[in-house]
Amino acid sequence: xxxxxxxxxxxxxxxxxxxxxxxxxxxxxxxxxxxxxxxxxxxxxxxxxxxxxxxxxxxxxxxxxxxxxxxxxxxxxxxxxxxxxxxxxxxxxxxxxxxxxxxxxxxxxxxxxxxxxxxxxxxxxxxxxxxxxxxxxxxxxxxxxxxxxxxxxxxxxxxxxxxxxxxxxxxxxxxxxxxxxxxxxxxxxxxxxxxxxxxxxxxxxxxxxx
Amino acid sequence: xxxxxxxxxxxxxxxxxxxxxxxxxxxxxxxxxxxxxxxxxxxxxxxxxxxxxxxxxxxxxxxxxxxxxxxxxxxxxxxxxxxxxxxxxxxxxxxxxxxxxxxxxxxxxxxxxxxxxxxxxxxxxxxxxxxxxxxxxxxxxxxxxxxxxxxxxxxxxxxxxxxxxxxxxxxxxxxxxxxxxxxxxxxxxxxxxxxxxxxxxxxxxxxxxxxxxxxxxxxxxxxxxxxxxxxxxxxxxxxxxxxxxxxxxxxxxxxxxxxxxxxxxxxxxxxxxxxxxxxxxxxxxxxxxxxxxxxxxxxxxxxxxxxxxxxxxxxxxxxxxxxxxxxxxxxxxxxxxxxxxxxxxxxxxxxxxxxxxxxxxxxxxxxxxxxxxxxxxxxxxxxxxxxxxxxxxxxxxxxxxxxxxxxxxxxxxxxxxxxxxxxxxxxxxxxxxxxxxxxxxxxxxxxxxxxxxxxxxxxxxxxxxxxxxxxxxxxxxxxxxxxxxxxxxxxxxxxxxxxxxxxxxxxxxxxxxxxxxxxxxxxxxxxxxxxxxxxxxxxxxxxxxxxxxxxxxxxxxxxxxxxxx
Numbered sequence: 001x002x003x004x005x006x007x008x009x010x011x012x013x014x015x016x017x018x019x020x021x022x023x024x025x026x027x028x029x030x031x032x033x034x035x036x037x038x039x040x041x042x043x044x045x046x047x048x049x050x051x052x053x054x055x056x057x058x059x060x061x062x063x064x065x066x067x068x069x070x071x072x073x074x075x076x077x078x079x080x081x082x083x084x085x086x087x088x089x090x091x092x093x094x095x096x097x098x099x100x101x102x103x104x105x106x107x108x109x110x111x112x113x114x115x116x117x118x119x120x121x122x123x124x125x126x127x128x129x130x131x132x133x134x135x136x137x138x139x140x141x142x143x144x145x146x147x148x149x150x151x152x153x154x155x156x157x158x159x160x161x162x163x164x165x166x167x168x169x170x171x172x173x174x175x176x177x178x179x180x181x182x183x184x185x186x187x188x189x190x191x192x193x194x195x196x197x198x199x200x201x202x203x204x205x206x207x208x209x210x
Numbered sequence: 211x212x213x214x215x216x217x218x219x220x221x222x223x224x225x226x227x228x229x230x231x232x233x234x235x236x237x238x239x240x241x242x243x244x245x246x247x248x249x250x251x252x253x254x255x256x257x258x259x260x261x262x263x264x265x266x267x268x269x270x271x272x273x274x275x276x277x278x279x280x281x282x283x284x285x286x287x288x289x290x291x292x293x294x295x296x297x298x299x300x301x302x303x304x305x306x307x308x309x310x311x312x313x314x315x316x317x318x319x320x321x322x323x324x325x326x327x328x329x330x331x332x333x334x335x336x337x338x339x340x341x342x343x344x345x346x347x348x349x350x351x352x353x354x355x356x357x358x359x360x361x362x363x364x365x366x367x368x369x370x371x372x373x374x375x376x377x378x379x380x381x382x383x384x385x386x387x388x389x390x391x392x393x394x395x396x397x398x399x400x401x402x403x404x405x406x407x408x409x410x411x412x413x414x415x416x417x418x419x420x421x422x423x424x425x426x427x428x429x430x431x432x433x434x435x436x437x438x439x440x441x442x443x444x445x446x447x448x449x450x451x452x453x454x455x456x457x458x459x460x461x462x463x464x465x466x467x468x469x470x471x472x473x474x475x476x477x478x479x480x481x482x483x484x485x486x487x488x489x490x491x492x493x494x495x496x497x498x499x500x501x502x503x504x505x506x507x508x509x510x511x512x513x514x515x516x517x518x519x520x521x522x523x524x525x526x527x528x529x530x531x532x533x534x535x536x537x538x539x540x541x542x543x544x545x546x547x548x549x550x551x552x553x554x555x556x557x558x559x560x561x562x563x564x565x566x567x568x569x570x571x572x573x574x575x576x577x578x579x580x581x582x583x584x585x586x587x588x589x590x591x592x593x594x595x596x597x598x599x600x601x602x603x604x605x606x607x608x609x610x611x612x613x614x615x616x617x618x619x620x621x622x623x624x625x626x627x628x629x630x631x632x633x634x635x636x637x638x639x640x641x642x643x644x645x646x647x648x649x650x651x652x653x654x655x656x657x658x659x660x661x662x663x664x665x666x667x668x669x670x671x672x673x674x675x676x677x678x679x680x681x682x683x684x685x686x687x688x689x690x691x692x693x694x695x696x697x698x699x700x701x702x703x704x705x706x707x708x709x710x711x712x713x714x715x716x717x718x719x720x721x722x723x724x725x726x727x728x729x730x731x732x733x734x735x736x737x738x739x740x741x742x743x744x745x746x747x748x749x750x751x752x753x754x755x756x757x758x759x760x761x762x763x764x765x766x767x768x769x770x771x772x773x774x775x
Contacts, residue, residue: 032269057614065619074271082276140614147612161609164622168605169265169272177623178605182262184438184568190398193565199604199625201265204440204569208290210603210626 031073033080040080046112049128050075053115054163056132056139064172066163071173074166075159079111083165084158086111094153111155118142118156174201218244218469218506219770221491223476223521226326227752228739228759229512230454230462231369235763236510237465241770244504245468246493248475248513249301249322252329254455258445260295268294289319289706291330296443299323299330309649311663316547317703318516318662324472325454326514330443332706333422333451333571334597335375336749337366337386341582341593345637345745349591352544352640353715355744356725359386365757372461373452373756374428376572377420384593385577385749391425393418394436398564399600399628400574406688407576414579414684419572419597422452431457440569451571473497476521477657479509479735483529487734487775494655508734508766508775512759515740516545516646519711520660522722522737523648535712535722535729535737542646545662545710546638546746549670549699553634554681556690558600561628565602573599576632576684578748580676589672592637593748596681600630630690634677635705638746639669646711664702674699707751709740727762733775738762 033041042050051072058066066072079086089107090099102114119127122138130138146154167173174180178201201207219241222232233245251257265272274294279287286292286300301320310316321327340359346352363386370389378393396404396418404416423436433449433456442451449456462468474493480503482489492503511518519542525534533541578593585591603626613621649661678697685692702708715721718730723742729735738759740751747754769775 030269058619059616061616061619078270078273081270081278082280083270083273085276087276136615143612143614157609164605164608165271165273168622171264171266173605174265177619180264182264182439187394187438187566187568187570189395189401189566190564191567193563193625195624197565197625198623199602201605202569203602203604205599205601206604206626207606209631210601210607210629 031070031077033073033077036077036080042076042112045128046116047072047076049116049119050112052128052135053119053139053159054166056136057160057163058167058173063177066167066173069167069170069172071163071166071170074170075162076112078162078165079159082108084161086158086162091153096152099155109155111159114155115159168201214504218242218504220244220508220510220766221246221504221506222510222512223491224248224326224512224514224517224739225324225454225459225470226321226512226514226739227328227331227454228755229326229510230328230458231756231759232510232512232738232763233468234458234462235760236767237462237467239763239767240467241767242467243462243469244506245462245470246474246476246491246504247324247326247470247472248493248496249324249326249472251470251472252324252445252455254445254449254459255447258447259298261441261444261447263295270294285317286319288317288701288704291443292319295441296330299443299445305654307651307653307659309651309659309661311661314663314665315701315703316662316664317701318708319703319706320514324470325459327706328453328458329445329455331752332750333442334575334750335370335373335377335388335420335422335753336575337388338362338747338749338754339384339386341384341578342745342747342749345592345747346640349585351591352745353713353717353720356714356716362754362757362761365761366753368760369753369756372457373422373753374424374433374457375420375422375753376418376425378417380415380417382415382577384579384582385575388420390420394421394423394425394570394572396574397566397570397600399558399561399630402561403558403600403630403685403688403690407684410687411579411684414576416574416576419575421572423571424450432460433457436571438568438570440571442571474502475655475657476513477524477655479511479521479525479534481525481527481530481534481732483527486732488534488732494657496655499655507770508736510763510766511735511737511741512739515709516660516662516711518737518739518741519545519646520648522712523646523660524658530731535731535735537731538719538721540642540713540720541722542711543642543644544640544713544744545644545646545664545708546640546743547664547702547708548638548705548746548748549636549666549674550705551634551674551678551696551699552694553596553632553674553677553697554685554692554695555629555631556685556692558628558630558688558690560689565625573597587673588676590636590669590676592639592669592673594634594636594673594677595748596632596634596677598630598632600628602626602628629693630685632681632685634674634681635707635748635750636670636673636677636699637748639667640710640713640745641667662702666699666702670699671697707740707746709743709746709751712737712741713744714742715744726765727758728766736762736766
């Protein structure tokens with residue numbers, strides 16, 4: 001799908017996130033951004049921004065965080081390929097003056113450009129130049145507005161959803177932060193649930209419908 | 211394979227649930243059988259490429275490449291069982307096009323491969339009752355079934371014993387018990403809901419789904435018991451669920467009398483009006499484009515409901531200008547698919563300190579309770595039933611929650627709250643206006659495409675409206691807080707129970723098949739997949755297709771041996 005010879009998409013790189021993950025001994029998922037069309041290729045700043053934003057949502061605790069597992073790059077790949085309906089034309093009712101500048105010719109939204117702009121605007125300048133605590137405050141405000149009851153459409157909901165996907169379907173997110181059991185081997189219909197128990201990323205029904 | 215006279219006693223077209231079973235039954239009865247499959251070969255245990263993959267081993271983490279899907283899988287992607295893990299078990303819509311009649315929708319979910327949809331099916335196995343076989347006669351819609359439950363019961367026995375169906379005996383007239391392996395337990399919430407519903411509605415029974423997953427190993431079939439992964443549609447190397455690959459095909463191959471051809475799209479049968487027999491089966495080798503044919507004494511058409519009708523419609527000849535076995539003119543008409551929708555979803559408080567381990571590969575069922583002894587349905591004369599279950603949520607609940615940071619992350623690793631869903635499936639009325647025809651458009655191999663004209667009617671809407679009301683009442687009574695519910699049917703096809711088009715009946719002037727699944731117009735032609743169905747019932751149909759297939763195979767072999775065909 002990519003046009004041959006376009007500079008960015010022929011450039012091989014190993015993301016900073018992947019290097020960090022290697023340093024931590026956490027195998028990172030192979031996220032290839034090199035095949036994206038030029039118009040979908042992120043700038044280096046957008047990659048840094050997305051990595052940081054993902055990490056603000058899911059920081060490193062006693063388990064790796066979103067930056068450690070390359071969740072930011074996954075979001076960029078997912079947005080380029082239209083996961084979570086992010087390449088579908090926007091519903092007319094959702095097109096506000098704030099979002100209109102970020103629409104493509106086909107009516108779909110450039111999520112990444114919107115996010116970059118929204119965060120820089122809230123930061124009154126370069127979001128990335130603020131300390132992490134201030135970045136978290138800015139993002140928390142954006143998140144709160146998007147998830148408030150009766151909130152109007154916000155592109156943030158889809159981006160946040162993809163951050164979660166990127167994290168919890170990574171090896172660390174899926175099998176260290178959560179439990180992963182490919183072959184349970186048995187069915188136990190009623191066992192005690194204690195506060196220290198962790199959910200299963202391999203509970204496919206829960207993933208799909210829970 | 212153009213001069214194979216005498217080589218095959220029978221040709222089976224299709225290798226899915228019924229085709230595979232027909233091949234087994236016919237070879238075990240001593241016949242030499244050629245089974246022709248339009249899709250690629252998939253070998254049990256060897257070719258289940260994604261079976262053991264974790265999400266992080268998949269490029270799109272199991273969700274799949276939406277851009278690719280919109281281009282090549284525009285219909286299949288609407289199926290909730292279609293994921294990055296299972297996409298190789300569904301057709302490429304761009305390569306396998308079909309037409310929808312103007313203004314009508316039909317989502318046709320298909321698996322063209324050795325094993326067909328037996329690899330991807332939902333595995334639910336329910337007997338029909340005389341409420342179902344008597345439905346057309348009772349309300350006068352459609353043609354009367356020429357059989358009743360008592361005739362089919364021994365064939366259900368035979369099929370269940372081979373397939374391996376786990377389930378609980380409940381003694382219900384509307385959902386007869388079968389030969390069950392031990393049931394999988396209801397989970398803690400479902401057990402409570404079962405008791406609470408029964409306390410208020412004694413005639414309503416919530417029971418475990420009857421599923422073709424083994425709860426006990428079958429070493430004689432080379433099949434292990436279910437491992438509670440619930441990733442069946444990727445293919446199961448344990449052979450724990452019934453598929454052509456896990457059960458029917460090995461049995462047929464063991465006889466030494468089976469020949470299998472794959473990548474072979476059967477598009478036409480030729481017919482001799484003098485003898486009133488099918489004389490050859492024609493296919494296109496989809497890899498080379500070469501046209502081939504083979505002969506046999508009898509032909510079993512098991513191409514998969516609409517595809518079997520498609521082959522017959524495309525087998526037009528001077529003698530049968532409207533399609534083979536269509537002197538009645540009803541071929542292609544009265545197609546059906548269950549009307550289904552999410553009738554209710556409820557939060558189930560009170561079980562916060564309980565959970566489960568393992569992934570049970572079946573839900574629960576609440577069998578039909580309306581229009582039984584009396585016609586008490588408001589605007590509908592047939593049945594509906596529910597399938598669903600109680601579950602807990604996991605990290606995906608975070609997509610609906612505000613919050614960022616360590617606290618949010620810690621919340622998401624906890625096992626989430628219990629909820630319960632009931633999905634309603636309603637009888638689809640057999641209507642002449644819901645029908646299949648040949649389109650003027652051709653597929654990439656030059657065969658006229660199938661055109662589907664289908665819509666749900668007033669009865670289905672009325673049944674789902676009632677189902678929504680009753681589901682909310684039951685879950686509320688059971689202590690749940692209903693948060694959503696729908697009563698409009700999903701698009702036709704989404705139940706993946708498409709059937710009819712070559713219906714069975716008493717009268718050659720109004721039906722395509724007789725009571726032995728034999729074409730009224732061609733004595734050596736049998737159709738035993740979903741195309742045969744004269745009504746839909748509201749329960750999953752595959753087990754009934756299998757029982758009718760076993761019965762038809764037995765009848766055909768007797769007719770052959772007695773020299774009657």
